[in-house]
Amino acid sequence: MRISIVGSGYVGTTVAACFADLGHDVINIDIDETVVETINAGEAPIHEEGLSELIVEHAGPEGTGRLRATTDYDAVVDTKVTFLCLPTPQNDDGSIDLSIMEAGASQLGETLADAADWHTVVVKSTVVPGSTPDTITPILEVESGKTAGEDFGVGMNPEFLREGTAVHDFLNPDKVVLGADDDRALEDMRSVFDPLVEAADAPVVETDTRTAEMIKYANNSFLAAKVSLINDIGNICKELGVDAYEVADAIGLDDRISEQFLQSGVGFGGSCFPKDVRAIISAAEGTGYDPAVLNAAIDVNNRQPERLVALLADHLDGEFEGAQIAVLGLAFKPGTDDMRNSRAIPVIRDLQARGATVTAYDPVAADNAPDYVDDVTYADSAAAALEGADGAVIVTDWDEFAALDEEFDAMATPIVVDGRRIIERRDGIVYEGLTW
Numbered sequence: 001m002r003i004s005i006v007g008s009g010y011v012g013t014t015v016a017a018c019f020a021d022l023g024h025d026v027i028n029i030d031i032d033e034t035v036v037e038t039i040n041a042g043e044a045p046i047h048e049e050g051l052s053e054l055i056v057e058h059a060g061p062e063g064t065g066r067l068r069a070t071t072d073y074d075a076v077v078d079t080k081v082t083f084l085c086l087p088t089p090q091n092d093d094g095s096i097d098l099s100i101m102e103a104g105a106s107q108l109g110e111t112l113a114d115a116a117d118w119h120t121v122v123v124k125s126t127v128v129p130g131s132t133p134d135t136i137t138p139i140l141e142v143e144s145g146k147t148a149g150e151d152f153g154v155g156m157n158p159e160f161l162r163e164g165t166a167v168h169d170f171l172n173p174d175k176v177v178l179g180a181d182d183d184r185a186l187e188d189m190r191s192v193f194d195p196l197v198e199a200a201d202a203p204v205v206e207t208d209t210r211t212a213e214m215i216k217y218a219n220n221s222f223l224a225a226k227v228s229l230i231n232d233i234g235n236i237c238k239e240l241g242v243d244a245y246e247v248a249d250a251i252g253l254d255d256r257i258s259e260q261f262l263q264s265g266v267g268f269g270g271s272c273f274p275k276d277v278r279a280i281i282s283a284a285e286g287t288g289y290d291p292a293v294l295n296a297a298i299d300v301n302n303r304q305p306e307r308l309v310a311l312l313a314d315h316l317d318g319e320f321e322g323a324q325i326a327v328l329g330l331a332f333k334p335g336t337d338d339m340r341n342s343r344a345i346p347v348i349r350d351l352q353a354r355g356a357t358v359t360a361y362d363p364v365a366a367d368n369a370p371d372y373v374d375d376v377t378y379a380d381s382a383a384a385a386l387e388g389a390d391g392a393v394i395v396t397d398w399d400e401f402a403a404l405d406e407e408f409d410a411m412a413t414p415i416v417v418d419g420r421r422i423i424e425r426r427d428g429i430v431y432e433g434l435t436w
């Protein structure tokens with residue numbers, strides 16, 4: 001099937017490359033010319049395991065030609081289904097900012113005015129319940145001069161991939177959620193997903209657009225709250241002299257709890273959990289409901305970076321002035337160069353506010369870091385960051401940090417505060433785990 005994907009970021013590029021791999025003819029539309037040129041040159045515009053190979057195979061000069069990128073929305077007319085994979089950031093008050101979606105829907109609607117045939121538009125971005133039927137559909141109708149359900153269809157298909165394992169997650173979904181308010185749109189979505197559903201033997205949930213939108217927030221809220229709950233328990237463990245990881249291993253054996261998302265530490269970051277939990281809190285508050293547990297999840301998450309720095313402060317007798325602190329890890333999780341809402345940001349700012357100078361190292365995210373933090377020296381290796389440091393904090397659980405050993409001996413004072421349980425406790429290091 002010929003499909004178009006609007007937005008070529010972490011979701012759009014992954015989805016476009018994977019759909020091309022599943023046999024569809026895919027056009028990826030983005031306003032960023034560099035991104036478009038990169039894809040058309042057969043290269044991945046973002047760091048994601050397995051993505052470069054797919055882009056070489058389907059967009060590269062020797063490739064299948066099933067993936068092509070453009071800045072031109074008119075390309076949509078040659079396709080049958082369009083997925084909107086545009087950013088849905090937050091306003092200052094935490095509520096969802098739909099302006100980019102509105103701009104994309106507006107451009108798409110103008111293009112659809114010229115479409116002779118039925119076309120289905122699918123919202124893949126994470127949007128609060130009601131956004132698709134109440135905001136996106138009316139824009140498409142006004143700009144195209146057509147009627148939803150009669151001339152074109154609208155669906156909502158939330159995405160559950162994780163950054164770092166995006167290609168694997170997309171191709172091996174736990175579930176595929178297809179939300180639609182009319183049968184033809186649903187039928188088109190089924191046709192797009194058939195090859196994936198068959199290859200992955202994935203369960204399909206068919207529902208209306210509002211419910212599909214809410215399923216996404218419920219999924220992310222549940223996981224974010226689970227991380228905050230294990231962090232709350234972890235903080236209690238630390239205060240009481242108990243190892244939270246031993247506790248988590250045991251409770252994770254209970255199928256009702258499961259072992260996943262029980263790693264306590266410096267908290268959740270990324271472009272989704274913090275923003276999505278705040279957006280659904282805001283939507284709930286708009287109805288007059290106070291979502292107490294979700295507010296607590298954000299509150300606990302905000303406190304973990306402070307607790308990490310406070311543990312280091314204890315070992316430096318509160319004296320950060322003139323201290324050189326190594327920060328290992330900048331990305332919000334391993335496997336990605338994404339620093340959006342990384343816990344490294346509050347950790348670095350807190351250290352600097354207390355008077356420390358910061359030398360940071362991350363295997364892939366350092367180039368993005370200056371957009372988020374100032375006055376940081378970037379080292380080429382963990383060893384270089386640690387050399388001469390008065391203390392170190394571990395913010396991201398990159399595998400390579402687990403192999404660090406004698407590098408700590410080159411520190412001026414080998415104090416290591418581990419926010420991700422990645423470093424081995426050993427003689428010669430003053431080691432503090434955040435929740436163990």
Ligand SMILES: NC(=O)C1=CN([C@@H]2O[C@H](COP(=O)(O)OP(=O)(O)OC[C@H]3O[C@@H](n4cnc5c(N)ncnc54)[C@H](O)[C@@H]3O)[C@@H](O)[C@H]2O)C=CC1
Nearest residue numbers: 007008009010011030031032085086087088125126159163
């Ligand atoms: N990042 C993730 O792991 C996941 C994200 N999501 C959701 O998917 C949506 C997209 O997120 P990301 O891919 O992370 O965003 P992103 O920020 O990585 O990429 C968005 C892309 O859209 C382009 N763009 C902006 N305005 C445009 C316009 N008017 N027309 C065409 N292109 C335009 C940008 O140039 C950029 O390349 C969000 O709603 C997010 O919450 C859902 C699941 C996973």
Ligand SMILES: O=C(O)[C@H]1O[C@H](OP(=O)(O)OP(=O)(O)OC[C@H]2O[C@@H](n3ccc(=O)[nH]c3=O)[C@H](O)[C@@H]2O)[C@H](O)[C@@H](O)[C@@H]1O
Nearest residue numbers: 159160161162163227261262263267268269270272332333
């Ligand atoms: O909506 C989204 O964008 C995505 O958000 C998350 O994916 P992602 O943010 O890429 O990464 P996760 O692996 O979920 O990690 C999020 C944060 O939680 C932290 N985390 C995760 C698990 C854990 O046990 N402990 C913990 O602190 C990670 O370090 C990271 O900072 C969800 O897992 C995806 O299903 C969803 O599609």
